[in-house]
Amino acid sequence: MIKTEGLSKTYVTKIKKGLFHKEKKKVEAVQNLNMVINKGKITGLLGINGAGKTTTIKMLSTLIEPTKGTAIIDDLDLKKDANEIKKKINMIAGGERMLYWRLTGKENLWYYGQIYNIPKDILIKRINKLLKLVGLFDDKDTPVERYSKGMKQRLQIARGLINDPTYIFMDEPTLGLDAPIARDLREYVKKLADEEEKGILLTSHYMNEVEELCDYIYVLDNGILIAEGSAKELALLVNDHKILRIEIDELSFELEKAINNICTQFSGEVKYTRREQHAEIYLTTKEDVSTSIATLLTQYNASIKKFLSEEPKLEDTIISLARREKNV
C-alpha cells in the first residue's frame, strides 16, 4: 500500500521585474495531500489544469523532492529510501517521451532493463513476456520511428513494467490516441490491476476513462484535496437533482398540467418542446419521480418513445466541486 502523509510541494521561481530586479514567486502546487493507493486497484487522481496531479506523480516517482510530508510505500519512506523505492515503482506518461526512436522496440526495453541492473536471463524472458502482453512481439525488431502512435504508447507501457513494479503511476496514458487504441490500452490497464495485482495511480482528462477504470478517485483543486470517493459517491456530493428525458407521440394540455403538479410538489423544473411528430419533456427534480411520471403517462395513454433517467456525469461533478470550493 502507498500512503501519502501531508505530501506537499512548493515551487519557487524567480520572475523578472524591470531590468535588474527579480522577484521570487511561490506556487503551492500540492498541499498536505493524504491519499492511499492499494495493490490490485486503480486509483484516480483528477483535477482541472494546474491542480497538482503531475507534481504528485513526480514526487511519488522520486523525480522531485517533497517540500513537506512524505509517503510510505509498503514499508519504505519516500524521503529516506528513494533507491529501494525506485525498484518498486515506475511511471508511464502519455505521448512519445522516453523512447529512443532509432532503437527497435526490443532494444528500447533492453536499454531500460540495463538501467535497473536486471540479470540478463531474467531480462530476456521479461522482455519477451512484455512484448507479448502489449501485442508488439511481431514488431520487436522494427525501429520505434516506424511505430504508429498506438504502438509507441504500448511500448511505453512495456517500458513502465520492465522492472516489474508493484506500483505504476500513469500520467495521461491515452493522451492523443484514437478511440479504438485508447480502448485497447484501457483493457491492458485493467488487466494489470486485476490479473497482475499492480497498484495503479491514473491521471486522465478523459472522464469516461476515469469512470470506467477507477475504483477510488481523489480530486485536487489548486493543490488541495477537495473530495474523494468512488465515481458514484462523488456524483452524490454535488448532484442533488435527478434528470428525466422523455419523448412521447403527443402531449395534451391535461397531461402537461398533471406533470406540472408533480414537478411543483418535488421542487422541480420542466421544459416542454412540441415537435411535428412528437413532444419532448425535460424534467429536473430534487427526488426521483420516474415512477410517478411513468404512472401518469400510462393513465393518459401516452405513447412513450423514450424514457431516460440520467446519471450525473463525473465531469460535471468535478467542475461543480471545484466551483463549490471557490464559492462561485
Ligand SMILES: Nc1ncnc2c1ncn2[C@@H]1O[C@H](COP(=O)(O)OP(=O)(O)OP(=O)(O)O)[C@@H](O)[C@H]1O
Ligand atoms: N517546475 C515548476 N516550477 C514552477 N511551477 C510549477 C512547476 N511545475 C508545475 N508548476 C506549477 O504547479 C502547479 C501544479 O502543476 P501540475 O503540472 O502539477 O498540475 P497538473 O494538475 O498536472 O496540470 P495539467 O492537468 O495541466 O497537467 C501549476 O500552477 C503549475 O504552473
